[in-house]
Amino acid sequence: MKYNWNWGILWQTSIDGQNTWIMMLIHGLGWTLFAALCAGVIALLLGSVIGVVRTTDHKWLVRLGNAYVELFRNIPLLVQLFLWFFVIPELLPKAFGSAIKQMPPPWGSFVPAVIGLGLFTAARVAEQVRAGIQSLPRGQRMAGTALGLTQAQTYRHVLLPMAFRIIMPPLTSETMNLIKNTSVALTIGLVELTAAARSMQEFTFQVFEAFTAATVIYIIVNLVVVNLLRWLEKSVAVPGFIGPAAVGGGGH
Amino acid sequence: MGSFDFDVIARSLGYLFREGMVFTLTLTALAAVGGIVFGTLLAMMRLSSFKWLSLAATGYVNLMRSIPLLLVIFWFYFLVPYIGAWLTGAARPIHVGAFASSVITFTMFEAAYYSEIMRAGIQSIPRGQVWAGYALGLNYWQTMGTVVLPQAFRNMIPILLTQTIILFQDTSLVYVLSITDFLGAASKVAQRDSRLVEMYLFAALVYFIVSFGLSLLVKRLQQKIAIVR
Amino acid sequence: MAMIELKDVSKWYGSFQVLNGCTTSVEKGEVIVVCGPSGSGKSTLIKVVNALEPFQKGTIHVDGISVSDPKTDLPKLRSRVGMVFQHFELFPHLTITENLTLGQIKVLKRSEEEAKTRGLKYLDRVGLIEQKDKFPGQLSGGQQQRVAIARALSMDPICMLFDEPTSALDPEMINEVLDVMVGLAKEGMTMMVVTHEMGFARKVANRVIFMDRGQIVEDASKDDFFGKPRSERAQQFLAKILHN
Ligand SMILES: Nc1ncnc2c1ncn2[C@@H]1O[C@H](COP(=O)(O)OP(=O)(O)OP(=O)(O)O)[C@@H](O)[C@H]1O
Ligand SMILES: [Mg+2]
Numbered sequence: 001m002k003y004n005w006n007w008g009i010l011w012q013t014s015i016d017g018q019n020t021w022i023m024m025l026i027h028g029l030g031w032t033l034f035a036a037l038c039a040g041v042i043a044l045l046l047g048s049v050i051g052v053v054r055t056t057d058h059k060w061l062v063r064l065g066n067a068y069v070e071l072f073r074n075i076p077l078l079v080q081l082f083l084w085f086f087v088i089p090e091l092l093p094k095a096f097g098s099a100i101k102q103m104p105p106p107w108g109s110f111v112p113a114v115i116g117l118g119l120f121t122a123a124r125v126a127e128q129v130r131a132g133i134q135s136l137p138r139g140q141r142m143a144g145t146a147l148g149l150t151q152a153q154t155y156r157h158v159l160l161p162m163a164f165r166i167i168m169p170p171l172t173s174e175t176m177n178l179i180k181n182t183s184v185a186l187t188i189g190l191v192e193l194t195a196a197a198r199s200m201q202e203f204t205f206q207v208f209e210a211f212t213a214a215t216v217i218y219i220i221v222n223l224v225v226v227n228l229l230r231w232l233e234k235s236v237a238v239p240g241f242i243g244p245a246a247v248g249g250g251g252h
Numbered sequence: 253m254g255s256f257d258f259d260v261i262a263r264s265l266g267y268l269f270r271e272g273m274v275f276t277l278t279l280t281a282l283a284a285v286g287g288i289v290f291g292t293l294l295a296m297m298r299l300s301s302f303k304w305l306s307l308a309a310t311g312y313v314n315l316m317r318s319i320p321l322l323l324v325i326f327w328f329y330f331l332v333p334y335i336g337a338w339l340t341g342a343a344r345p346i347h348v349g350a351f352a353s354s355v356i357t358f359t360m361f362e363a364a365y366y367s368e369i370m371r372a373g374i375q376s377i378p379r380g381q382v383w384a385g386y387a388l389g390l391n392y393w394q395t396m397g398t399v400v401l402p403q404a405f406r407n408m409i410p411i412l413l414t415q416t417i418i419l420f421q422d423t424s425l426v427y428v429l430s431i432t433d434f435l436g437a438a439s440k441v442a443q444r445d446s447r448l449v450e451m452y453l454f455a456a457l458v459y460f461i462v463s464f465g466l467s468l469l470v471k472r473l474q475q476k477i478a479i480v481r
Numbered sequence: 482m483a484m485i486e487l488k489d490v491s492k493w494y495g496s497f498q499v500l501n502g503c504t505t506s507v508e509k510g511e512v513i514v515v516c517g518p519s520g521s522g523k524s525t526l527i528k529v530v531n532a533l534e535p536f537q538k539g540t541i542h543v544d545g546i547s548v549s550d551p552k553t554d555l556p557k558l559r560s561r562v563g564m565v566f567q568h569f570e571l572f573p574h575l576t577i578t579e580n581l582t583l584g585q586i587k588v589l590k591r592s593e594e595e596a597k598t599r600g601l602k603y604l605d606r607v608g609l610i611e612q613k614d615k616f617p618g619q620l621s622g623g624q625q626q627r628v629a630i631a632r633a634l635s636m637d638p639i640c641m642l643f644d645e646p647t648s649a650l651d652p653e654m655i656n657e658v659l660d661v662m663v664g665l666a667k668e669g670m671t672m673m674v675v676t677h678e679m680g681f682a683r684k685v686a687n688r689v690i691f692m693d694r695g696q697i698v699e700d701a702s703k704d705d706f707f708g709k710p711r712s713e714r715a716q717q718f719l720a721k722i723l724h725n
Pocket of ligand 2: 523524525644645
């Protein structure tokens with residue numbers, strides 16, 4: 001039994017008639033990274049707010065934050081993207097809904113994908129931020145208060161700077177998860193890297209070249225991002241401070 | 253806003269659960285068992301003193317963890333028939349059913365994640381326990397099987413279960429192979445009756461109830477274990 | 482033939498030498514006490530005897546069998562050498578009875594019943610028969626260590642190794658463990674004991690070994706050792722611990 005390898009396929013013109021297949025894949029990578037970046041910004045901002053809120057002593061705010069995390073953590077990402085893509089436009093006022101549906105490609109898939117990925121990842125970031133803040137010694141908060149700082153100031157100047165440094169390692173793996181999760185958006189029509197490999201496989205029948213190329217690209221992205229974030233982690237490290245053992249985070 | 257017809261859910265309940273949910277739960281259970289067994293072996297390989305064994309396992313785990321599950325699903329969907337042909341000596345890629353293909357895919361993929369959990373579990377057992385096992389005359393497999401793994405497994409049960417809840421949610425991705433898992437079933441009804449809103453909301457609700465319910469159980473279990481210690 | 486025989490044993494962790502040309506032997510029925518400052522290599526010396534740690538130079542024979550020979554059936558050899566650890570190392574997920582029978586069943590291939598009978602006999606001997614169905618976590622440190630001794634004895638060992646068996650215990654529990662050990666010594670068990678309990682050494686030891694920086698600095702009969710140690714380091718060490 002034999003499989004006919006043909007690596008040259010990567011440099012042949014793809015179905016769009018202009019670009020080679022390898023360029024198609026790199027184009028897909030561009031969408032992967034762009035979607036991950038946009039969703040990452042949403043996730044970091046929203047996730048930080050929710051994470052912080054969950055460590056305050058406003059009872060109902062804490063509950064709201066917890067509810068958010070549980071809601072977005074317990075529905076599969078794929079289903080969440082379907083909700084943003086198929087369901088939400090139907091539930092909005094008609095004019096608004098059809099405006100969304102008529103967005104030109106790829107924005108019609110890109111926007112729901114970014115919102116879905118952003119809100120999903122925000123729940124995970126919120127969990128890390130909460131754990132990071134709660135891993136700080138209680139005395140830190142009291143010391144802030146004792147200095148006369150307001151609660152907001154205590155968070156801004158005392159708690160968050162250390163908490164974010166502590167959760168750098170889990171945030172690094174969340175970043176990788178986000179980049180990988182972007183592939184789920186292919187189900188709502190975003191032609192990111194995995195979708196590009198899939199279409200190359202469908203049109204050329206060179207299954208393993210297509211998937212191997214995509215795999216190699218993902219590995220390279222992985223290495224680059226991990227090292228970039230590790231460098232960032234080191235450059236913001238506080239001399240002489242050895243953080244508590246990294247906060248665990250499961251999942252993909 | 254259009255009019256909604258939540259009756260469509262009631263009409264398709266049998267199909268959704270007897271076909272869809274049964275597939276999803278069977279796949280989750282088999283992949284969890286397979287993944288934990290294979291993951292434990294991977295963890296033992298990574299911790300072994302044979303360099304090449306440990307390197308091979310590390311490479312496998314890192315590879316699986318750096319590519320998206322969807323790409324892994326596509327990989328195995330096409331690769332398994334070739335491997336099957338190679339194993340059986342057939343001349344052409346053999347036919348592998350959608351179910352078998354998904355079980356293999358998820359077992360292989362989740363094993364990488366389970367192995368990280370089991371590795372942490374094994375490493376959390378004090379060295380003295382291993383010494384005590386060896387000192388009694390137990391060999392490597394006996395020491396692992398009767399002393400180290402039972403303790404590691406027990407300590408890690410909550411995390412293993414949490415990972416299994418994630419696996420349960422991940423199985424929805426077999427949607428891309430047009431398989432009738434729970435989401436696949438919901439999606440088929442949705443397309444047939446043009447009832448996307450109702451069906452996807454219902455699917456979300458069911459996934460939420462199952463996952464959230466299980467995660468509450470895990471939390472209770474965790475508290476119970478914490479008390480026993 | 483000596484029961485335990487070490488010849489010129491050296492061991493390195495990377496470039497750090499933990500054992501440096503250690504030579505000594507333990508005759509059948511002898512009780513040897515090993516002492517020395519922290520980090521001097523006492524635990525390592527005990528562990529190389531039943532190959533829990535590998536060593537790079539020299540030879541060790543237990544009952545005439547080489548420990549470092551790749552052809553040696555190590556599990557079998559270890560099953561004949563009883564070992565007691567500083568931190569007890571009972572298996573926390575098994576009951577006391579299961580702790581006592583595990584090795585007998587898996588290694589000596591005894592039937593469950595026979596293993597239980599023997600295990601409980603030794604449990605009775607250390608005075609803990611009524612604890613047989615409990616889990617290790619439910620016992621005090623001193624009780625756990627006595628169970629650990631009973632576990633080792635259930636394997637019918639030809640000699641016993643102890644690594645600071647009382648140093649993790651509260652003072653009021655030390656004697657209950659030492660009493661068991663004294664009893665064993667008086668019955669003629671061959672024992673190699675790392676301990677700083679000089680009372681125990683005075684009572685039952687035949688010889689005392691003093692280690693420092695991986696070397697056996699002194700290897701003398703009990704009376705010589707306590708009378709007038711030759712090395713200055715041993716004198717200082719003795720002065721320090723006898724003072725406390
Ligand atoms: N796995 C290891 N890797 C590197 N060095 C080690 C290792 N185990 C022990 N050592 C070093 O070897 C030396 C001897 O250790 P050992 O445990 O034998 O000392 P000890 O005499 O038993 O001390 P203590 O009275 O504290 O138990 C120590 O300096 C220790 O730091
Ligand atoms: Mg020691």
